[in-house]
Amino acid sequence: MNGELGWVPSREADFKQGEKNASSLSDSDVAALKLSMLPGVGPRIMSRLLEVFGDASSVLAASTERLAAVDGVGKQLLHKIRHVEDYVDVGTIVNWCAVKGVQLLFHSSDDYPRPLKDLYDPPPVLFAKGSVLPSDRLSVAIVGTRHGTAYGTRQAERMAYGLAQAGVTVVSGLARGIDAAAHRGALQGGGRTLAFLGSGLGEIYPSEHVDLVEEVSQSGSVMTEFPPYMKPRAGLFPQRNRLIAAMSAATLVIEAPQRSGALITAHLAGELGRDVLGLPGPVTGRASQGVNSLIRDGAILVQTVDDVLESLGPLAETVSTRDGHQVRHPVELKLNEVERQVLDAVSEGGVLIDQVIQASELPAHRVMATIGVLEMRRLVRRLPGQQIARV
Template identity: 55%
Template sequence: MEKDPIVDDLQQQTYPEMDDESFVDRETAMILRLSLLPGLGPRTLTALLDRFDSAEGVFSAREAELASVHGVGAKMIHTIRTASHFVDVDSIVQWCKENEVSLLRPGQPGFPRPLDDLVDTPPVLFVRGKVLSQDEIAVAIVGTRHASVYGLKQAERFGYSLAKAGVTIISGMARGVDAAAHRGALNADGRTIAVLGSGLGQIYPPEHKGLADTIQQSGAVVSEYGPFAKPHAGMFPQRNRLIAAMGLATLVIEAPDRSGALITARLACEMNREVLAVPGPVSSRTSRGCNQLIRDGARLVQTVEDVLEELGPMFQAVEAEDGRTVRNASELILNELEREVLGAIEDTSTPIDQVIAKTNLPAHRVIATISVLEMRSLIRRLSGQYVSRI
C-alpha cells in the first residue's frame, strides 16, 4: 500500500514526556496532526478513523480509498496528503509541555467518559487541570452572554448550591451566565470544568484568562481545538455538544429565543440528557428561550433540590468527593438516615425485615424512609415486604 511521506516523518520523531504520567506517542501525534487539519470537521474525522482504524491508516490510505469516505473530496484529500504543511506537531507538543496541558485520547485516564456517547467523540482533547471520575456527577449551566442582574444571580446561585452538593459545574466560560456559574462553583470550593470554543492558548474572552487559571486549579479547562486556534462563530455550536454530553442535565438560565444555549439544550435532549430551565418574566427578551423550553416540556426548576431530583442514575457508580459511592445523583441530597437505609438495600430482592435488622432502626422509621427513597426513584418495591435498588 502506498504511504504518505508524513508517516515516515512521524516514525522518525520522538515526542518528549510532558510529565511523569503522560507522553505523546506516535499514534497520538498522528491523530493530533489529522484532527487539526483545516476543513476537517468532527463527523468526517470520525468517519475516517472508523474506516481506517487509526490516523496512521488514514495517512497510509490510497486516494481512491479516502474518496470513498462520505464528505472527503479532492480538496480534503490534498490537505491530508500534505498535512505536514498545515500542522506543526512539534510546536504544539512543546507548547503543551511548557503550559502543563495534557493531550488525552478516549479511554485514557482523565478523558471525560461521557464524551464516548457522542457519534463524533474528539479523538484528542487538550486538558489543562484534571478531570476526575467524580466529574461525571455534573450539570451543564448555560445561558446568554448578555445576562441581566437576575440571570447572573441565578447562575451564581445554582453554580454555588450544586457545587456545595458535590456536583461539578460544566460551562463554556463565556461572558454572562457561563462565567457566573463557574464563579458560583469556585466560591463554593467546588469543581468546575470550562469547555472552550477556542484553543487553550487563545482564551476567549481575553478578560477571562484569570478565571481560566482559577478554574484549572479546581477542575479543568478543556478544548478539542489546537492551542493556537482563534475563536470564530462556527466553533461555538460545535463546542456546545461537548458541554451537553458532559452533564447529566443541561440547565438553561436566561436565553433569548435565538441563543447558543438553546442549541446546547437541543443537543442534550438528543443525547437523552435532562433539560431544565429557570423561568423568567414573560416581558423579558432574555428569558423568552427559557420560557419556551418549559412550554415545550423542559423541567421548570427553582431550587437545587429540583435539579438533583431530575438527574437520575449515573453512567456507572462514581465515588463522590466525600468518598461515598453514588449511583444516582439524587443520593447527594439524602440525609444520614436515608443514606443508612439505602445502604442496607441490595441490588437484588431484599426483605424489609433484613433492612430493619441491618440498620437497627425502628420499623416505622425504616418503612417511612423506604417510601421517601421510592419517591426519589432510588429503590423499587417488589412486593409488600421486599425492595431492591434501582
C-alpha cells in the same frame, strides 16, 4: 503550523525538547494528533474518515484513491492529508503543552472523559488544563446568554453554588454572562467545575477570563478540542456546545433569547438523551423568551437545586462522590445521614427489611419511616415477601 500556534521554538534546544516530548507518545496518538489538528478536518469529516478507515493511522496511510472516495474530502484536503507533516508540527504542539501545563487526552486513553464517548463525533484529542475525575460524571451544565441580566446572573450563581455544595460538578462554556456566573458560583460553593472553550488554550476568549481559567483549572478543568492558538470563530462555538451537552447528565438553561447558542446546547442534550431543564424568567424580558419557550415545549421547569436533583434520572452507572459515597441517582445527594445509612443497606437485587434493620443498626420504627421517604423519592421499591430493592 507554527505560525498558527503563535509559539515558535527559537532555539535548537526547544526543537529537541519538542521532539523528545512527542517521542513519548504512541504512534497511534501521534497520528490522532496530526489528523485532528489538520486544517479542514472538522468533527463530521473526522467521523467519516474514522468510520471508513478505523483509526487515524490508517487514514494517514490510506491510498489517494480511497481517501478521495470519502464524502467531504476534496482536492485541497486530500493534499493536506498526503502532506500532513507540512501542516502539523506535533513536536511544537506537544512542547507548548508541556511548557503550559496542558494535558493531551486521547480518545483511546483511560483519562478521556467517558461521557463524551456518547457522541457520534467525539474529539480524538482534547487539550486539558486541570483534572477530570470519575465523580465529574455527576454533572449539570448551566448555560445562557452572554448578555445576562442582574436576575439571570444571580440565578446562575445561586444554582451553581447549590449544586456544587451538593457534590455536583458544574459544566459551562466560560463565556461572558450566564456561563461565567455559573463557573464562579461553583467555585464559591467549594465544588468542581468544567469549562469547554470555543478556541485554543493559547487564545482565551474573552480575554478578561484569563484569571477565571486559572481558577477553574484548580478546581476542575478547562478543555478544548482546538489547537493551542486557534482563535475564536463563530462556527466553533456550536461545535464546542456538543461537548458541554455530552459531558453533563442534564443541561439547565438560564436566560436565553429566541436565537441563542444556549438553546443549541439544550437541543443537543435532548438528542443525546440528557435531561433538559429551564429556569423561567420574566415574560416581558427578551433574555427569557427562549428559555420560557423551551419550558413550554417540554423542558423541565426548575426553581431550586432540589428541583434539579429530583428531575434527574438514574445515572448510567454508579458514581463515587468526593466523600466516598456510591451514588446511582443524583437525588441521593439530598439524603441525610440516617437515610443514607438505610439506603446503603439495600441492594439492587432485593433484601429483607429485617436485614436492613440489622445492617443499619437503627430502631425498626425509624427504618420503616425512612423506607417510606426513600420510596417517595423513588430510590427503593417494595418486593413481595417483606423485601425492598434499590431502583
